[in-house]
Amino acid sequence: MASEPDLNAPAVHGNPFEAYRQLRESDPVHWSDAFKGWCLYRHADVQTALGHPAFSSKRLDTFRRLTPPDRAAQVAEAFETLERWVLFQDGEAHHRQRRLFGHGFAPGAIRLMLPKIEAVADELIRGLATRPGFDAAAEFAIPFPVTVIADLFAVESGDRLRVQHWSDDIATFLTSIPIPAEACDRIGPTLRDLASTMAAVVAERRRHPRGEFIDELIRAGEDGTVLETADLMANFSVLLLAGNETTRNLIGNGIHLLLQHPDVLEQVRGDEGLWDHVVLEILRYRSPIQMISRLVVEEVELGGKRMKPGDQVFCMLGAANHDPEVFPDPERFDLRRANASDHLAFGAGPHFCVGYALALAEGRIALRRLFETFPGLRADPARPAEFLPITRLMGFTHLPVVTGA
Ligand code: HEM
Numbered sequence: 566m567a568s569e570p571d572l573n574a575p576a577v578h579g580n581p582f583e584a585y586r587q588l589r590e591s592d593p594v595h596w597s598d599a600f601k602g603w604c605l606y607r608h609a610d611v612q613t614a615l616g617h618p619a620f621s622s623k624r625l626d627t628f629r630r631l632t633p634p635d636r637a638a639q640v641a642e643a644f645e646t647l648e649r650w651v652l653f654q655d656g657e658a659h660h661r662q663r664r665l666f667g668h669g670f671a672p673g674a675i676r677l678m679l680p681k682i683e684a685v686a687d688e689l690i691r692g693l694a695t696r697p698g699f700d701a702a703a704e705f706a707i708p709f710p711v712t713v714i715a716d717l718f719a720v721e722s723g724d725r726l727r728v729q730h731w732s733d734d735i736a737t738f739l740t741s742i743p744i745p746a747e748a749c750d751r752i753g754p755t756l757r758d759l760a761s762t763m764a765a766v767v768a769e770r771r772r773h774p775r776g777e778f779i780d781e782l783i784r785a786g787e788d789g790t791v792l793e794t795a796d797l798m799a800n801f802s803v804l805l806l807a808g809n810e811t812t813r814n815l816i817g818n819g820i821h822l823l824l825q826h827p828d829v830l831e832q833v834r835g836d837e838g839l840w841d842h843v844v845l846e847i848l849r850y851r852s853p854i855q856m857i858s859r860l861v862v863e864e865v866e867l868g869g870k871r872m873k874p875g876d877q878v879f880c881m882l883g884a885a886n887h888d889p890e891v892f893p894d895p896e897r898f899d900l901r902r903a904n905a906s907d908h909l910a911f912g913a914g915p916h917f918c919v920g921y922a923l924a925l926a927e928g929r930i931a932l933r934r935l936f937e938t939f940p941g942l943r944a945d946p947a948r949p950a951e952f953l954p955i956t957r958l959m960g961f962t963h964l965p966v967v968t969g970a
Pocket residue numbers: 622651652653663803804807808809811812815852853854857858909910911912913915916917918919920921923924
């Protein structure tokens with residue numbers, strides 16, 4: 566077996582594709598000592614695992630093990646909320662939770678959100694329009710989805726910064742290995758602040774519903790049952806994490822790729838209908854979530870390897886999306902790729918992303934508005950872009966650009 570390339574090495578952040586290729590070719594279902602679990606590098610294996618009942622999403626114990634022992638009391642309440650998250654359920658419990666999002670994310674509901682998403686793009690761009698340059702990650706891609714979500718949650722515009730802080734604290738808690746002590750100390754107060762702010766919004770909307778996203782969430786499922794407050798709060802917090810950390814990276818990765826591929830940008834500019842397609846290829850080429858995990862709950866064989874109950878499995882979405890068996894010439898960013906929509910960036914199987922249509926709309930609107938407003942946009946030659954230093958995710962912390970105006 567080949568020695569294992571280090572996917573956590575700083576040099577690999579933002580460009581793990583050569584390491585993925587080596588692993589896919591030498592040992593596609595690989596026991597990783599670094600990850601202490603199986604890593605799946607082929608598209609077919611990832612798709613199988615995400616749809617197979619032997620691979621469970623009830624994996625909160627892995628996060629519990631990452632908590633410093635002296636912080637167990639501080640995180641107990643947070644884990645009660647996480648226990649209710651749709652992301653960490655299986656079977657019937659999962660199905661019940663997931664139904665709650667059905668109406669709010671239906672295509673018709675997303676169409677109604679488009680004017681608000683366009684207004685968010687315009688507002689952010691107005692703030693940048695007079696500047697010779699700006700940070701397209703910190704000042705555009707990162708605030709964009711959080712502002713959209715704050716709107717969906719119907720919080721006052723003065724509270725948007727708090728929504729950003731909630732989102733950041735939840736993300737640090739769930740994406741750091743191990744979880745830092747300060748993140749453990751912050752998560753309880755953060756979730757309480759979220760609950761008290763949202764309780765006021767929910768009380769108001771229960772009195773005066775407006776038929777918007779939040780009203781659908783409050784009125785759970787088709788039967789109109791009113792959700793328990795704790796479930797509602799869990800749903801708000803899962804949407805913050807699932808909708809922000811991901812979409813910001815779709816937008817940041819998209820800006821970077823289009824600046825690197827002016828020929829593609831030129832083609833998209835010439836044909837409005839291509840924006841949807843380019844967003845799919847961005848998701849395939851640089852998937853915002855590079856890996857998701859599962860827990861083996863019954864003995865199973867995959868790719869000739871026997872897996873035992875209790876084993877962790879990492880589905881390497883970013884590697885699957887560069888599998889040449891499915892995507893010929895995978896390292897080519899190809900606007901004309903006929904099967905770009907076969908990417909697994911939104912997962913697969915029962916947990917397939919509920920917010921995918923919203924994410925596609927946000928990506929399309931953000932990129933199109935930005936490149937239309939700044940036709941001369943290019944990377945700032947004096948300030949390098951900085952990749953997010955997290956192996957599970959792919960995106961930018963800083964993306965300096967100049968407008969050329
Ligand atoms: C480019 C943006 C996005 C990407 C790449 C993405 C990716 C994913 C992936 C890979 C999963 C599956 C996780 C698993 O199987 O463990 C997922 C689930 C989910 N996503 Fe997204 N997502 C994006 C945007 C959004 C948005 C905008 C929302 C809502 C505001 C959202 C809400 C959710 C929820 C609630 C789940 C859990 C579904 C379930 O467990 O059944 N996502 N997403």
